[in-house]
Amino acid sequence: MRFQFTRRAAMLGVTALLALPALPALAQDYPSRPIKILVAFGPGGSADSIARLYGQKMSDLLKTPVIVENKPGANQILAIRTLMASPPDGYTLYAATASSLIQNPALRPGLxxxxxxxxxxxxxxxxNPGVIFVSPDLPIRTIKELVAYSKANPGKLNYGSAGLGTAGHLAAEALISATGIQMTHVPFKTDADVIREIMAGNLHLGIMTTLNTVPAIQAGKIRAIAVTTPKRLPYLPDVEALPESGMKSLTVLDPHTFGSLVGPAGMPPAVVARLSDAINKVSAMPEVIKVVHESFRSEPVTGTPESFRKFVVDQLAIWREIGKTVKLPD
Structure with missing residues (x-):
């Protein structure tokens, strides 16, 4: 029995030793088959379009197909559950947004x-830069004037969003928290509804992406009072950036939204590094910069997994503080 045990142990030991080089070998061979990017929204929207743009360019760089799979439903939970059930091998990724990475986890503890x-x-x-905009009927052209108007007219201001928990709703609540102004939330079904009502003078304020608002701003139908960026935007040169407001706490609004790629927990560092490098190379491509600027009014981002994680950690802390006054249903 002792001989059999020793022989079996030796065989197991040899098998384990032979298996050790396999892990780095897997990373070195990555990718050897198609990569899937899960998108929690239907086809045609900005999240889907950006995922497809990056997927196509990453496919060229990584020499393997990168396929976008749309999995809308349950406030992005369907796509997230699919990701979490996938092996952490780098072949299933998720196009995560600000709401799925930051606002929802910070404000909905039951997720x-x-x-x-x-x-x-x-x-x-x-x-994705945001714009804080108001009805042209209001005597407000800056954040400071907004605060002054609110103090002089308590309870008068309202703001619109595309619904409870949307980026516009949460950004406006962050603005209220940072400035102390008073505004009543009026939810609508779409961002277009909000813009229409502000143009008609029935609503006072909204916060949305530049993609949705620039045409109406440039036509003078709504008035931009700030952009949620560190610097002024070239296509809205007369609109102040957040730092010009003098309120450092407003930096929580930058960016208004963002796109990213994440994988299941436990991915090999070498695979993460390979994907991060591909993202950075795509973001630096002149043709990608052109499309992202012109079609999405957004900015391509470069960075590291470490800087991305620090950003998420910092933002979660800020939004959890905001969550003490903003309550969303689980």
Whole structure:
């Protein structure tokens, strides 16, 4: 019996030793088959379009197909559950947004995932600037004038969004928290509804991406009072950037939204590095910069998995503080 045990132990030991080089070999061979990017929204939207743009360019760089799979439903949870059930081998990624990585986890403690524990944060793809805009009927042209008007007219101001928990709703609540102004939330079904009502003078304020608002701003139908960026935007040169407001706490609004790629928890560092490098190379391509600027009014982002994780950690802390006054249903 002793001989049999020793022989079996030796065989197991040899098998284990032979298996050790396999892990780095897997990373070195990555990718050897198609990569899938899960998108939690239907085809045709900006999140889907940006995922397809980056997927196509990453496919060229990685010499393997990168396929976008749309999995809308359950406030992005369907796509997230699919990701979490996938092997952490780099072949299933998720096009995560600001709401799925930051606002929802910070404001909805009952969610079935933790972005820092259940995801491997690979990298940000694009940053989407936001615009704080008002009805042209109001005597407001800056954040400081907004604060002054609110103090002089308590309880008068309202703001619109595309619904409870949307980026516009959460950004406006962050603005209220940072400035102390008073505004009543009026939810609508779409961003277009909000713009229409502000143009008609029935609503006072909204916060949305530049993609949705620039045409109406340039036509003079709504008035931009700030952009949620560190610097002024070239296509809105007369609109102040957040730092010009003099309120450092407003930096929580930058970016308004963003796109990123994450994987299941436990991905090999070498695979993460390969994907991060591909994202950075795509973000630096002149043709990608042109499309992202012109079609999405957004900014391509470069960085590291470490800087991305620090950004998420910092933002979660800020939004959890905001969550003390903003309550969303689980």
């Amino acid at each position: 079935p995932y933790d972005p820092l524990k259940d995801f491997t944060l690979v990298g940000m793809t694009v940053s």
